[in-house]
Amino acid sequence: MSKYRYAEYWKAKAKSGEQWLSPATQIYKQNDLIFVGQILNIHSGQQESLRLLFPDIKAVAGFLQYIFLPTAFIGYFMIDEMDPKTIMLGDGAFSNLLDQLPLREQFDMTTKETMQEILDTIEATWIIEEQAAFLEIEKALRLLESINVEHVITSFNILRSPSGLATWLVSEYENQPILGINSLEEEVNMKVQDFIQLSKEAEYQPFQSKRFFHTLDSIMIL
Numbered sequence: 001m002s003k004y005r006y007a008e009y010w011k012a013k014a015k016s017g018e019q020w021l022s023p024a025t026q027i028y029k030q031n032d033l034i035f036v037g038q039i040l041n042i043h044s045g046q047q048e049s050l051r052l053l054f055p056d057i058k059a060v061a062g063f064l065q066y067i068f069l070p071t072a073f074i075g076y077f078m079i080d081e082m083d084p085k086t087i088m089l090g091d092g093a094f095s096n097l098l099d100q101l102p103l104r105e106q107f108d109m110t111t112k113e114t115m116q117e118i119l120d121t122i123e124a125t126w127i128i129e130e131q132a133a134f135l136e137i138e139k140a141l142r143l144l145e146s147i148n149v150e151h152v153i154t155s156f157n158i159l160r161s162p163s164g165l166a167t168w169l170v171s172e173y174e175n176q177p178i179l180g181i182n183s184l185e186e187e188v189n190m191k192v193q194d195f196i197q198l199s200k201e202a203e204y205q206p207f208q209s210k211r212f213f214h215t216l217d218s219i220m221i222l
Helices: 007-015 057-074 094-100 111-127 130-145 162-174 180-188 192-201 206-218
Strands: 033-041 046-054 152-159
Touching: 007 057, 033 057, 033 162, 046 057, 057 094, 057 111, 057 130, 057 152, 094 111, 111 130, 130 152, 152 162, 162 180, 162 192, 162 206, 180 192, 180 206, 192 206
Parallel strands: none
Antiparallel strands: 033 046, 033 152
């Protein structure tokens, strides 16, 4: 059974300090998965952007189940004088708390049903093969995106390589009229072609990996 399935693993990871969350410690290794996520919630005061490397999809599933989703979801509720981090690393039974917590007025009552379905979808990944787990996590993402509340963004993406991440970013900027390729080039301080080339070199050169991930620190949408 994967160690990533257990809350104790994530509790220990968090207690080891925030260094494991630092982009400075992220050096791409072959077959790593790149997780990028956003939690923006004006109603709860949350504003977090995450970029992490994981060795496989089961590690991503554990991170989603025990840290990312509970951290985001707790901001959907009215809880006075509670730090969201007091729940994000709970006993692994966050889904059992949903019915006990009062939703903020901005959220439709069906939100709890969607949250439960998302958590159940992630839970299902533990008993299926890797490729099927990818599909289930993509399903969870689509469900997450269906929660449409003004001034609230909870999203993530999983890329299979630095070049895949770079290509995704180029596409995102191309498809956003208020951004555009020029904005991306200004943020990374290089031409798109050079950015793509750097991402390819990052896949087998540790120095270029550090350099590539350092350029991502200035990208607005990450």
